[in-house]
Every structure is written in structure tokens, then in C-alpha cells.
Amino acid sequence: MTVIYLDNNATTQVAPEVIDAMMPYLRDFYGNPSSMHSFGGQVGQAVRDARSQVAQLIGAEDTEIIFTSCGSEGNNAAIHAALAAQPDKRHIVTTAVEHPAILNVCKHLEKKGYQVTYLSVDGDGELDLMEVEASITGGTALVTTMYANNETGVMFPVEAVGAIAKEQGATFHVDAVQTVGKVPINMADSTIDLLTLSGHKLHAPKGIGALYTRKGFKFRPFLLGGHQERGRRAGTENVPGLIALGKAAELARIDLASVSKEQKMRDRLEKEILQRIPDTSVNGHPLHRLPNTTNIGFKYIEGEAILFLLNQYGVCASSGSACTSGSLEPSHVLRAMGLPYTILHGSIRFSLSRYTTDDEVDTVINVMPEIVGKLRAMSPFSNDEAEWLQDRTEAVATVG
Amino acid sequence: MWDYSEQVLEHFYNPRNHGTMETVEEPDVAVVYGEVGSISCGDALRLHLKIKESTDTILDSRFQTFGCTSAIASSSALTELVKGKTLDEALNITNHEIADFLGGLPEAKMHCSVMGQEALEAAIYKYRGIEVEHHDDDDEGTLICSCFGITETKIRRVAIENDLTEVEQITNYIKAGGGCGTCLANIEDILIEVQAEKAALADRVTAQLDTSAEPAEVPNLTPIQKITLIQQVLDTEVRPMLMADGGNVELYNVEGDRVQVILTGACGSCASSTETLKYAIENKLKILVSPALTVEQVEG
Known part of the structure; x- marks a missing residue:
């Protein structure tokens, strides 16, 4: 069965060009870039080129790029550096809808005595800039928000948030793991001090990422040891990985010119599903979001069941339902948006990539009505008026 | 996946x-x-x-x-x-x-x-x-997990029936503790109580099953009569006592004088208590049915 991969916010296919670029550094050029011989030295040149490619994708200078192992490392390192830069400040501002790689670090820091403000979002998943302004004070060491949400694709107005952070002297970190490669980013005229990106979200392999650190920011390393990455991240470079990330960045930069193709397919998928299937709605602001992501709520049915039926057709997507989250609560993002339970458990995220085709979108459009119909026929719920939708949690057996 | x-x-x-x-x-x-x-x-x-x-x-x-x-x-x-x-x-x-x-x-x-x-x-x-019974009007059914509306009664029941000893298992079976997590310590306390009660169960039931009487000489029984009588003894003498403590017994088979039973719920879980119970049931059957009978526990 052919795979229809619409789960690109989870991870992406490694681009064939990327594989070609990295393979020689697995097979032939295995030298250590720090070595004092030309066999290693030639690898050092390739590393410098890869750094340039990543820098160019986000309008940064080469020296502002630190290679990391993943998005989580980037986020941990950024938070660590921001707090170390202003050790007398003990307040952090973040949002309620961050990735666990931010939220769990913040929770940990709360236990260590930091005060953390979790900004709320509205029903569209958007921040309230008034709340942002009221939350950031002179005592705030760090403001950390995502650029775009992984589940809904909703994009935050990071420059507006950054301007407020700047005014108050707070370091501004942005988790741009879902954004880099999907929309143009230019660090040259940005308020962002630190920015996290991850390779496997933009057609590079897993295990490589980068952290942008603004020139002049006093960066304290998170990982101590050797002098690699100009003393800012110890550990022998993942050479094939960062070569791959460099190539992926170059491809993404070219691709950004044609990203509207993805958006057109996403819009068509969304529109057709909404038209063909009743009691269905898009979660998240319809315009302020990534071009590749749609999160659709199918009322009265459960997401994991939808995924298993989609799986029969080779369609890969994801869900924010409790059953797929590994916890027993549905997605913290959708809950923060205050969505009703009728939608919460039945949300499906489709995330496209440059490899998505119109035929694939057609398949999904064609199978979804049948899948939803099958599950709804089994569901005891069919409208919002049902007595069942009251919050009942106990077995009910009233005599009647 | x-x-x-x-x-x-x-x-x-x-x-x-x-x-x-x-x-x-x-x-x-x-x-x-x-x-x-x-x-x-x-x-x-x-x-x-x-x-x-x-x-x-x-x-x-x-x-x-x-x-x-x-x-x-x-x-x-x-x-x-x-x-x-x-x-x-x-x-x-x-x-x-x-x-x-x-x-x-x-x-x-x-x-x-x-x-x-x-x-x-x-x-x-x-x-x-x-x-x-609804937790609101059930004194013993104190609400433990407010995220999922799970009462103590329900936690105890699932712990006994499935022989659960870890808080994580309770969460897997009935979700309790899987939300905010503030009740995890309470669930742990309940599980410790249940374990202690289970350990006491076997002794108590043995005491209740009066096994002091001398084996009665029962006239020769046909196999059918014997099975019926065994079933009767289990139903009327043994089961009510077990059920009061969250356990149960089922007659699986009778082969000659070998009586095979399945112990379930609170009875079927810990090796030492099953051994005690098996012995108590055997004595009861020896007295009321035939001194030659032996009891074996089999898996359901």
C-alpha cells in the first residue's frame, strides 16, 4: 500500500538531495573537523558551508548558528542561556500551548524557584497582546513563545511580543521548529534573541537541529566540554547530520518561493472536508497559521479511531485526542483554546509538505466522509442537545 | 502506535x-x-x-x-x-x-x-x-479522582477484581489519577489498604468455614449426586462468604475425587491466601460430601 504522508508536523521525509549530500560524510569523509590534518580539515570546510546554508535560510550570520542535536536541546539550551544571562531576574513568560520541550522545562524551573506566567490563548489559538504587555515586566528574564503551533499551525505575532520583551529588557526566545522552512524568516530585522529549529521538520534527518543566537548575546553553553561550536556547544559535530541540515536549508529556501502550492492543497483539502462532512470545523485561526497545516474537529467521534481507519488507506495524520496523546487528557493546546468536548476528542491534524500531491489530497477527501460516517453510525452522540453531553462520569442506570 | x-x-x-x-x-x-x-x-x-x-x-x-x-x-x-x-x-x-x-x-x-x-x-x-450507586450519595464511595469522577468504591473494586497493586495500573484501567495527578497519593493509600485486607481475607474465611466437625459418613454417591452435592456446598457454604470479601469460587470439574475449582477476584491473587482457602474448602467438602475429596485450584 502506498503511504499518503500528511503528518509532516510530526516529522518529514528526508529529501533525496539531502541524502545524497550527507552520504559521503558517512562513508568517505569521516574525519574530525577539529583535526590538524587535511583529511579532517576538508570536513571542517563542509561544516562551515552547512552553517552558511542554515544562516541564509533565516537571514542570520554564520556565527549566529549553533548546531544542536534536536529541537528539545535547542529549547533547553536557549532557556538555560537566557536565565544565565540575567541571573538576578526570576520571572519567565511563556504560553499555555507550547511544546512539552518548553512547558516541562518551565515546570521544572518553577520547582527551582522561578515564577512562570503561562499566557492564555483565545478560541482561535491566538495570544492577547494586552495580556502579553501586562505579563512582561522589568523582572522578566525570559519570554519564550513558539512561532507557530505544532497542532493547529496558528502563528503568533512574535515581533510584537519581541518588541514588548525588548522594552522590558527580557531575552526573547522563539521555538520556530514548526516554522523554519515553511514561511520566510529574517533574523536581520527581528526582535528575536534566540531561535530554535529542528532538521527533521524540514526534510533533514532526525538528530540534528540548530539554535540561532543573536550576535552580542552573552551565550552560556548548556552542554559543557570541548571547544566545538566556538565553545557554545560541546561534543564532536554530527557531521553528516549538519551537512544534511545545510542542504535541507538550501532546498527550503528555494522552496519557500513555491510554498503557496502547499497552501492551495491544504485549503482545498480543508474546504472539501468541511463541505462534505457535517458537524466539522477548523481549529485555529483560519488565516494566521502555517500554510501546510489544518486541524479539523469532527464532532461526536474519537480521533484515534479515525486514525486507525485512515491507516487502512495508508493515510498518515495525527490527532489531539486523549487516546493518542499517551496521557488521558486530550491535547493541552485544544483545551487551552476552550474547545468543547464534542470537538476536543475528535480532532485530526493534516500537515502537508512539498511532496504532497493533488492525488493524495483527493484520496483523503474521498475517504474521510465514509470514515466519519462509519464512526458516527456507531456513536451514541449525534447532536449537541443530547442529554449525554452533560458532564456525566458515572454509570447511570436510573429506572425508567 | x-x-x-x-x-x-x-x-x-x-x-x-x-x-x-x-x-x-x-x-x-x-x-x-x-x-x-x-x-x-x-x-x-x-x-x-x-x-x-x-x-x-x-x-x-x-x-x-x-x-x-x-x-x-x-x-x-x-x-x-x-x-x-x-x-x-x-x-x-x-x-x-x-x-x-x-x-x-x-x-x-x-x-x-x-x-x-x-x-x-x-x-x-x-x-x-x-x-x-452514585458517588454523590454513597458515603463509602468518596470521590477520589475529580478529573474523571472516580470513587474509592470503584478503585477498590477494580483493584480487587484485577489484582492491581500499582497506581499506574489503576490509571490504565479506570483512568483515575490520569488527569491532574493530585489524587495519586490517595490511590496509593487505597491500594495499600486493599493489599492488607486481602492478606487478612484468607485467615478470616478459614475461621468462618467451620472445619472442626468430624467428617460425616456419607452414603455412596453416584458421580452425578456427588457433583451436585459439591456444587451445593460451594454455592451455599463457601461462595457467600467469599463474595462478601470480593472473591468468588467456581466449580470447574470433578474427576473422581479431585475437585477442581477456580478462585477469582480477591481470592485468586496471592499464593499464600489461595493455599489457605483451598485447604478450607477441601475440609468443608470432606465434612459435607466425602472424606476422600481433594481440592485443586485451576486457572480460569
């Missing part, structure tokens, strides 16, 4: 008996349904039963389920399991039987089988006009 058994996937992709059940006007036939869960919990099941009133037998069954793959598969399995059973037999179906029917469920999904068992109980209680 969940590691579902083939049977789970088969019942999910080809669910048996889903839908509603209309009330029928036939004499001697009643249609009733039981509900459990809610949309906020993320799974809900409405189980319909068609019951032959004169024999208390389940003629047919339908389910309506809002939930994940394993919730739908468990519902489907349940409808197959109950068909043809009497209501008393159906009430004895445990969530484990539902899970076993499906070739097992991932540990984190065991709550789907619990939901099936509860819906079945709700439907039968409804038919019998018994109101299922």
Missing part, C-alpha cells in the same frame, strides 16, 4: 452488533440499555440488551460507542460475549474476560474493557430496577 492484537483490530474494522435496539411489543421480551462514560471523558458506551423475561436470558445485544479503537472493539466483543447468557451469568463477566476475548488489550487501554463491564452491569441493573 498502539500494539493492538489482531482480534482488537478485527473487531474494530468489522464491529459486531453496533446500533440501537427498538423496543419490541412481543410478550416475554424486554429491551433495556445501560450507559457509562461521557463525551468529556473521551469514551462512552450505551449497551442495549434484549432479554427473555421468563428465563432471564439475553437474546440479543447492540452497542453504541464513542471512543477509540479498543473501546469500539471491546464493545463489539461484549455484545458477542453476553448473547445467550442468563443475567446472572452476564453479571459475572469481568473486564478481563472482555480483554481476553480480544486476545488482550494494551495495559493503558484496559479501561476500555472496564467500561464494557460497567455498561453491562448498568443495563442489567436497570432491567432489574436497581439503581447503581
Whole structure:
């Protein structure tokens, strides 16, 4: 069965060009870039080129790029550096809808005595800039928000948030793991001090990422040891990985010119599903979001069941339902948006990539009505008026 | 991705008996349904039963389920399991039987089988006009997990029936503690209590089963008479005492003088207590049926 991969916010296919670029550094050029011989030295040149490619994708200078192992490392390192830069400040501002790689670090820091403000979002998943302004004070060491949400694709107005952070002297970190490669980013005229990106979200392999650190920011390393990455991240470079990330960045930069193709397919998928299937709605602001992501709520049915039926057709997507989250609560993002339970458990995220085709979108459009119909026929719920939708949690057996 | 058994996937992709059940006007036939869960919990099941009133037998069954793959598969399995059973037999179906029917469920999904068992109980209680105790008006059923509305009674019951000893297992089976997590310590306390009570159970039951009398000389019994008498003793002398403590015993087979029983619930879990119980039951049977009898415990 052919795979229809619409789960690109989870991870992406490694681009064939990327594989070609990295393979020689697995097979032939295995030298250590720090070595004092030309066999290693030639690898050092390739590393410098890869750094340039990543820098160019986000309008940064080469020296502002630190290679990391993943998005989580980037986020941990950024938070660590921001707090170390202003050790007398003990307040952090973040949002309620961050990735666990931010939220769990913040929770940990709360236990260590930091005060953390979790900004709320509205029903569209958007921040309230008034709340942002009221939350950031002179005592705030760090403001950390995502650029775009992984589940809904909703994009935050990071420059507006950054301007407020700047005014108050707070370091501004942005988790741009879902954004880099999907929309143009230019660090040259940005308020962002630190920015996290991850390779496997933009057609590079897993295990490589980068952290942008603004020139002049006093960066304290998170990982101590050797002098690699100009003393800012110890550990022998993942050479094939960062070569791959460099190539992926170059491809993404070219691709950004044609990203509207993805958006057109996403819009068509969304529109057709909404038209063909009743009691269905898009979660998240319809315009302020990534071009590749749609999160659709199918009322009265459960997401994991939808995924298993989609799986029969080779369609890969994801869900924010409790059953797929590994916890027993549905997605913290959708809950923060205050969505009703009728939608919460039945949300499906489709995330496209440059490899998505119109035929694939057609398949999904064609199978979804049948899948939803099958599950709804089994569901005891069919409208919002049902007595069942009251919050009942106990077995009910009233005599009647 | 969940590691579902083939049977789970088969019942999910080809669910048996889903839908509603209309009330029928036939004499001697009643249609009733039981509900459990809610949309906020993320799974809900409405189980319909068609019951032959004169024999208390389940003629047919339908389910309506809002939930994940394993919730739908468990519902489907349940409808197959109950068909043809009497209501008393159906009430004895445990969530484990539902899970076993499906070739097992991932540990984190065991709550789907619990939901099936509860819906079945709700439907039968409804038919019998018994109101299922609600935590609000049940003193012993203190609400423990407010995220999922789980009472102490329910935690105790699932712990006893499934021999659960870890808090994580309770969360997997009935979700309690899986939300905000503030009740995890309370659940742990309950589990410690349950363990202590279990340990005391065997001794208590042994004391209650008066085994001091001398074995009575019973006239020669035919095999059928013997089995009937054994069954009677188990039903009237042993089971009521076990059930009061959350356990149960079933006669599995009689081969000559070897009586094979299945100990379930609170009885079937710890090796030392089963040994004591087996001995007590054997003594009782020796006294009331035949001194030659021996008792063996077999797995259900």
C-alpha cells in the first residue's frame, strides 16, 4: 500500500538531495573537523558551508548558528542561556500551548524557584497582546513563545511580543521548529534573541537541529566540554547530520518561493472536508497559521479511531485526542483554546509538505466522509442537545 | 502506535452488533440499555440488551460507542460475549474476560474493557430496577479522582477484581489519577489498604468455614449426586462468604475425587491466601460430601 504522508508536523521525509549530500560524510569523509590534518580539515570546510546554508535560510550570520542535536536541546539550551544571562531576574513568560520541550522545562524551573506566567490563548489559538504587555515586566528574564503551533499551525505575532520583551529588557526566545522552512524568516530585522529549529521538520534527518543566537548575546553553553561550536556547544559535530541540515536549508529556501502550492492543497483539502462532512470545523485561526497545516474537529467521534481507519488507506495524520496523546487528557493546546468536548476528542491534524500531491489530497477527501460516517453510525452522540453531553462520569442506570 | 492484537483490530474494522435496539411489543421480551462514560471523558458506551423475561436470558445485544479503537472493539466483543447468557451469568463477566476475548488489550487501554463491564452491569441493573450507586450519595464511595469522577468504591473494586497493586495500573484501567495527578497519593493509600485486607481475607474465611466437625459418613454417591452435592456446598457454604470479601469460587470439574475449582477476584491473587482457602474448602467438602475429596485450584 502506498503511504499518503500528511503528518509532516510530526516529522518529514528526508529529501533525496539531502541524502545524497550527507552520504559521503558517512562513508568517505569521516574525519574530525577539529583535526590538524587535511583529511579532517576538508570536513571542517563542509561544516562551515552547512552553517552558511542554515544562516541564509533565516537571514542570520554564520556565527549566529549553533548546531544542536534536536529541537528539545535547542529549547533547553536557549532557556538555560537566557536565565544565565540575567541571573538576578526570576520571572519567565511563556504560553499555555507550547511544546512539552518548553512547558516541562518551565515546570521544572518553577520547582527551582522561578515564577512562570503561562499566557492564555483565545478560541482561535491566538495570544492577547494586552495580556502579553501586562505579563512582561522589568523582572522578566525570559519570554519564550513558539512561532507557530505544532497542532493547529496558528502563528503568533512574535515581533510584537519581541518588541514588548525588548522594552522590558527580557531575552526573547522563539521555538520556530514548526516554522523554519515553511514561511520566510529574517533574523536581520527581528526582535528575536534566540531561535530554535529542528532538521527533521524540514526534510533533514532526525538528530540534528540548530539554535540561532543573536550576535552580542552573552551565550552560556548548556552542554559543557570541548571547544566545538566556538565553545557554545560541546561534543564532536554530527557531521553528516549538519551537512544534511545545510542542504535541507538550501532546498527550503528555494522552496519557500513555491510554498503557496502547499497552501492551495491544504485549503482545498480543508474546504472539501468541511463541505462534505457535517458537524466539522477548523481549529485555529483560519488565516494566521502555517500554510501546510489544518486541524479539523469532527464532532461526536474519537480521533484515534479515525486514525486507525485512515491507516487502512495508508493515510498518515495525527490527532489531539486523549487516546493518542499517551496521557488521558486530550491535547493541552485544544483545551487551552476552550474547545468543547464534542470537538476536543475528535480532532485530526493534516500537515502537508512539498511532496504532497493533488492525488493524495483527493484520496483523503474521498475517504474521510465514509470514515466519519462509519464512526458516527456507531456513536451514541449525534447532536449537541443530547442529554449525554452533560458532564456525566458515572454509570447511570436510573429506572425508567 | 498502539500494539493492538489482531482480534482488537478485527473487531474494530468489522464491529459486531453496533446500533440501537427498538423496543419490541412481543410478550416475554424486554429491551433495556445501560450507559457509562461521557463525551468529556473521551469514551462512552450505551449497551442495549434484549432479554427473555421468563428465563432471564439475553437474546440479543447492540452497542453504541464513542471512543477509540479498543473501546469500539471491546464493545463489539461484549455484545458477542453476553448473547445467550442468563443475567446472572452476564453479571459475572469481568473486564478481563472482555480483554481476553480480544486476545488482550494494551495495559493503558484496559479501561476500555472496564467500561464494557460497567455498561453491562448498568443495563442489567436497570432491567432489574436497581439503581447503581452514585458517588454523590454513597458515603463509602468518596470521590477520589475529580478529573474523571472516580470513587474509592470503584478503585477498590477494580483493584480487587484485577489484582492491581500499582497506581499506574489503576490509571490504565479506570483512568483515575490520569488527569491532574493530585489524587495519586490517595490511590496509593487505597491500594495499600486493599493489599492488607486481602492478606487478612484468607485467615478470616478459614475461621468462618467451620472445619472442626468430624467428617460425616456419607452414603455412596453416584458421580452425578456427588457433583451436585459439591456444587451445593460451594454455592451455599463457601461462595457467600467469599463474595462478601470480593472473591468468588467456581466449580470447574470433578474427576473422581479431585475437585477442581477456580478462585477469582480477591481470592485468586496471592499464593499464600489461595493455599489457605483451598485447604478450607477441601475440609468443608470432606465434612459435607466425602472424606476422600481433594481440592485443586485451576486457572480460569
